[in-house]
Amino acid sequence: MNRVLFLLAIISVSVCAYAATTPVVQILSPILVNSEHIQPWEGSSPIHLVAYVTSSDCSSGISGIQVYTGDNQLAYSTLSSYIDIFLPYTNNATTITVKGWDNCGGVNVAGIFPDNNEQPGHVSVISPLPNVPYLQYDVQVIATATTTCPQGVAAMGVYTANHVRVATQPGASINTPIAVNPGTYNLVVEEWDNCGGAATTPINLIVTDGLGLATPPMFAYMPDPVAGTTNSFWITTGCQLNPVQGTPNPADWDPISVGTDIEGYVYVLNQVSKNLTVYQADYVPLLGGLTQIPGSPFSLNLPSGYTPTSVLAIDGTSVTGVYVTSSSSSGSGIISEFTFDHSKQTLTPMSGSPLALKGNVKPTQLVLGPTGTSWVFANDGSSVSVLSGSGAGPLTEASGSPFAVTGLKGEAIQIQDITSAYGNTKPTEFLYTANSDNSISGFLIGTGGGLTPVAGSPWADPDNPAGTSGNPTSILMDTYANEFLGLDSGSSSLSVWGFDSSSGVLSYQGVQQAGSIKSIADDKIRQINNIPVDCLVTSNGYGISVNDNNGQTSLTPGSPVLNPSRRYPSVGLTFW
Secondary structure, eight states: OOEEEEEEEOOOOOOOTTOOOOOEEEEEESSOBOTTOEEEEEEESSEEEEEEEEOSSOTTOEEEEEEEETTTEEEEEESSSEEEEEEOOOTTOOOEEEEEEETTSOEEEEEEEEEEOOOSEEEEEEESOTTOEEETTOEEEEEEEEESOTTOEEEEEEEEETTEEEEEEESSEEEEEEOOOSEEEEEEEEEEETTSOEEEEEEEEEEESSSOEEEEEEEEEEEETTTTEEEEEEEETTOOEEEOTTOSEEOOSSEEEEEEOTTSEEEEEETTTTEEEEEEEEOSTTOOEEEEOTTOSEEOOOOTTEEEEEEEEEEOSSEEEEEEEEEESSSOOEEEEEEEETTTTEEEEOTTOSEEOSSSOOOOEEEEOSTTOOEEEEEOSSEEEEEEESTTSOEEEOTTOSEEOBOTTSOBOOEEEEEEEEOSSTTOEEEEEEETTTEEEEEEEOTTSOEEEOTTOSEEOSOOOTTOOOTTSEEEEETTTTEEEEEETTTTEEEEEEEOTTTOOEEEEEEESTTTOOOOTTOOEEEEEETTEEEEEETTSOEEEEOTTTOOEEEOTTOOSSOTTSOOOOOEEEEO
């Protein structure tokens, strides 16, 4: 088997005169390559080629990717913005080129240049990824090896410098943590075969005592209703979104809502096909890729005339409660209740499912209450249904539910989003709604689930240019920064509110990221934190870091990672 040394480089190209945009082609495998960087890599045919294309200046998104070998011979073509392929080639292939286009006429390329170099084996490094900051003492090395030796691979080892071996394991695979001080290392993973041969793969390892890969790793999942897929990203401690290997993943027809649990399962609701796609996430550090479990997608078996609208996953002991809201034009809304067994990977309806909601409500959203509580809130669009449960069991609707929500003029409005928060003393809890008349309503949650308006509610969002709506379209309470944030689609900004934890009163503070965060009325903003990390992620692909000392927000490099003008109605954030 021929072995080769690849030199990877970004090739500068002249964009067509009519193109005012320049997409970015990023190679992730066989090694991470950024613009104007050249990195050596040792490997063999077929090459495991992983790359993606993004654009920050073309609102119409990416047109596609093509891969060429040799003298401009087309080897692979896709309309996707991401590839993960094994590409065979011959020694006559002087170049391997990845070319990406956007829908505004822009084009860019990244190239691989082969040079002969014989090795009797090959090492594939899964983790760590090159050029990604890892936190000190949290570097997991995962690799496998192959060899031409008939007696196979004897052992594998890890080096952080010449003659400095930090780990060894017998056999053709290695999976071990290594403890290294902050710095940049030429990490080398080596295999030794039983014929006296050896092969190595180097990785540029960055270790930091500041921002880097979170421990445990953090992930974001966004369904794409148009493409029928689920987008997957891992999140750095700096809140930057990075595509995981294999994304996007197939879902079904019109995926619109996503839920996650702590056991590594992701639940995506497909509205038109009326079923539930269940993935198991590979949460080895930096992977996070999704694989559908056997039997997925699972039919919801809804009554005739009902359309599913949202999904919520609630963690239990060895099981997860999975709840799906559905609405009908001829009857009240329902919640289908399921138990997902982790060990058997089965989805089973709970006794008494579906739960019929009180009143002629048409639920569009299901939201869990403050962390540690059993409250669940269903958004009807103009009212809130309040439910309670125990662990991952059946839900019970509170007395007096549903509760009407009115806007600034005392008239019925459309609720865009719901969030909740603890007060300064437990069990004080507050509920807030983002309203279609550019206002926010606040309620005190009673011990039995009743809702009482907070003094001064509703509050007008003054960041609403004439004729716009969606200020805010989505809301969240950041208790670590002690501020309330609104995703204002009408002005492409974040509205910031002070939060009085005693009374629940909100006070408008101003705007951050003015004009920098594009969104539409269906987008969502959610929070994931692992102190001292505090990250916000929007369903259309913006990563935002929050300084908890002063409440200031910062957009992360590469944001947005999705097309901000397209509809991405849900985002699920989790870490394992």
